[in-house]
Amino acid sequence: MHVARRYCQGVDSTDPRDPLAEKFAAMDAAEKIEWMIETAGWALESIAADAEHDPPTPAYAYSVGMMAAVGFPDVAIFGLTPVAANGLVTLVADACRGGTEIPLGVELVGLLDNELRCMFAPIQLGVWGPYFLTASSWYGGQDFEMVQLMYPDRNGFLPYEAGYEQRMRFAQPVIGSLPAGD
Secondary structure, three states, X not given: OOOEEEEEOOEEOOOOOOOOHHHHHOOOHHHHHXXXXXXXXXXXXXXXXXXXXXXXXXXXEEEEOXXXXXXXXXXXXXXXXXXXXXXXXHHHHHHHHOOOOOOOOOOEEOOOHHHOEEEEEEEOHHXXXXXXXXXXXXXXXXXXXXXXXXXXXXXXXXXXXXXXXXXXXXXXXXXXXXXXXO
C-alpha cells in the first residue's frame, strides 16, 4: 500500500505548523488534488517508500495536471523529499510557462543549477500505471502522459550510466523509456 502525501507550492499537508494543514485534513483526497490544481494549476502527489512491498518501492512524487497547466506531461521524480520534488516540478512548470520547450529522451544541461545534466524519459503507463493511481483517478480513465525526471548523483552520473552511485539505484530506479543505445 502506497502512503500518499500531498504537497503543493509550499503547502505541506502533514505539517501541523502549516496553517493550511487543518484545511487539508478536512478534505478527502480528490478535494485536495482539485484544490491544489485550482491554486497552482497542477498538484504534486508524493508517495512514501514502502519496504514491505515486494519488490520494495522507493519514495517518489509526481505531478497531476501539468499538461493542462503548461503543455508538458506530468512529471515523476524518484528519491527526493516532497519539498525538493515540488521545487523541481515548479522549475519545469515555470520553464514551460516561460516558453522553454523541453525535449523528451535527450540529456539536458542548463535546466538544473550548476549545469547539472538531467533527462525527461517517457513512462509506459501500461507497465507503470499502478505507481500513479491518483493521476489515473484524476483523469477519469482518459489517457495522460507521464515522464520521469532523472537527475544526477553527486558525481554527475545519471541513473542509467555505469558510474552512477550504487547506493542510489534503489532510490532512483529508471522506469522511463531511454532512447535506443542508452
